[in-house]
Amino acid sequence: MNILVAPDKFRGSLEAAEVCDAIASGVRKAYPDAKVTSIPLADGGEGTSKILTRQANGSEVTIAVMDPLNRPIKATYGLSEDHQVAFIEMAAASGLGLLTVEERNPLLTSTFGTGQLIADALERGVKKIILGIGGSATTDGGIGMAEALGYSFKDHEGNTLFPNGQSLEKISFIDVRNVDSRLTPATIIVACDVTNPLYGRDGAAFIYGPQKGADPEMVARLDAGLENLALVATRALGRGVSLVPGAGAAGGLGAGCMWFLDAVLKDGISIVMEQCNIASLVSNADLVITGEGKVDEQTLAGKVVKGLAGLCKSHHVPLAVVCGSLQITPEQARAAGMTYAVSVLNRPMDLNTAQREAYSLVSDATFQLMRLFFFNRGAA
Structure with missing residues (x-):
């Protein structure tokens, strides 16, 4: 199982490389033998x-x-x-x-x-x-x-x-x-x-x-x-x-x-993906997991998640998205090419708590999506 982990930062809580680590830890908790390739991404802005x-x-x-x-x-x-x-x-x-x-x-x-x-x-x-x-x-x-x-x-x-x-x-x-x-x-x-x-x-x-x-x-x-x-x-x-x-x-x-x-x-995002050779990595993946602090209408206009969604769609590779705040409808997510999208928030909490616990929240949400992914593939 080849898993490509390619998120943006969660602004105010985790840098992109830290999000990679959190997602990878969740993948391995669910599937210890997975081959995980981590590529932190950005959309041309800070970082x-x-x-x-x-x-x-x-x-x-x-x-x-x-x-x-x-x-x-x-x-x-x-x-x-x-x-x-x-x-x-x-x-x-x-x-x-x-x-x-x-x-x-x-x-x-x-x-x-x-x-x-x-x-x-x-x-x-x-x-x-x-x-x-x-x-x-x-x-x-x-x-x-x-x-x-x-x-x-x-x-x-x-x-x-x-x-x-x-x-x-x-x-x-x-x-x-x-x-x-x-x-x-x-x-x-x-x-x-x-x-x-x-x-x-x-x-x-x-x-x-x-x-x-x-x-x-x-x-x-x-x-x-x-x-x-x-x-x-x-x-x-x-x-x-x-x-x-x-x-x-x-x-x-x-x-x-x-x-x-x-x-x-x-x-x-096109520049960053080109420099990181993302297209080749996506084509060899069984699943791509990405994320950012907030998935909303702006995400659909051309940020990291949108860029990856287009690539995954062209290569017929499922894309899972973890985020702090999910502000699009299931119909919008599906139309954008996202196979699965979920907020990492697992209970009511204020912003400070969410930022403080961001690493574990991302890891736990990834664990759950991996279990669901394997279940749907008949692997659980």
């Missing part, structure tokens, strides 16, 4: 870099960068074992988690630190960069990142602008004379799990600005700034990317990566 680095037998690099408010901090990214691929999360340098609630202000924040991480990876000779852009504190269209890589943004009088959100509306010219030449041969893939355009009512400022500290006036100003950036960048760089799905991700960093890095946007 993706660590998972991809581990999968590539790589190592971590920690350097000094600027945080979203231009203060010095340490940030970490991953390198593959052969140092040819870098795994970077923009949140490590430009993330919302680096600021207090009172400090959140997308007019003032910048992705400059993310550009510093990219520059350091290029300095180390990488040929490929996988960049996760979830969790941003910024709405600067990627101009901070670009500045760290040699781009310069000028107003109508030729003055150099500080690369943050409030400068977007003032940009009249982009100076590309000092752009880092090492960008040209590098392949850059961006893990992006949203489809918003750069500006407009569904764009970066209106949809995500408020959670980054923007009031209605700031939102309107940022949206106008992103539209101005689009006009200037399209003229200067010859690419109109504002309506590409994902252009508005991470405060417009999606568009910035396409303009300034010539990057390709892909959904995060």
Whole structure:
């Protein structure tokens, strides 16, 4: 019996690798002779870099960068074992988690630190960069990142602008004379799990600005700034990317990566599954067990569970899902390709208790689903 265990994290309680261990322990309690292969997954957001680095037998690099408010901090990214691929999360340098609630202000924040991480990876000779852009504190269209890589943004009088959100509306010219030449041969893939355009009512400022500290006036100003950036960048760089799905991700960093890095946007789970060779592992499995903290409508739109469900369906392999909170109907689960889906909660409990007991809850729920699986196969 070949069991593939491939979950996402349970946010606030277990990292993906810990969920793997908990599920594997439940499998072995029910079926000690099972062959268990564990692959922690992520959807391109928090934790993706660590998972991809581990999968590539790589190592971590920690350097000094600027945080979203231009203060010095340490940030970490991953390198593959052969140092040819870098795994970077923009949140490590430009993330919302680096600021207090009172400090959140997308007019003032910048992705400059993310550009510093990219520059350091290029300095180390990488040929490929996988960049996760979830969790941003910024709405600067990627101009901070670009500045760290040699781009310069000028107003109508030729003055150099500080690369943050409030400068977007003032940009009249982009100076590309000092752009880092090492960008040209590098392949850059961006893990992006949203489809918003750069500006407009569904764009970066209106949809995500408020959670980054923007009031209605700031939102309107940022949206106008992103539209101005689009006009200037399209003229200067010859690419109109504002309506590409994902252009508005991470405060417009999606568009910035396409303009300034010539990057390709892909959904995060596809990148992670490709790097982990999941398709081959699924094809050889008798059962796949996955999970995440909450299975809901967002799960059905493209997270880890949805990505695996599609693969399992194509290979005719049953998929079992364990989760903390199950918020979809049986009909939705079946339509998405899930053979079995269950919450790990086995009694009424508050959130703190559920998080504290998460490991044992996941293990016990897995034990029960394995017993059910074998019963249905005539093995119990």
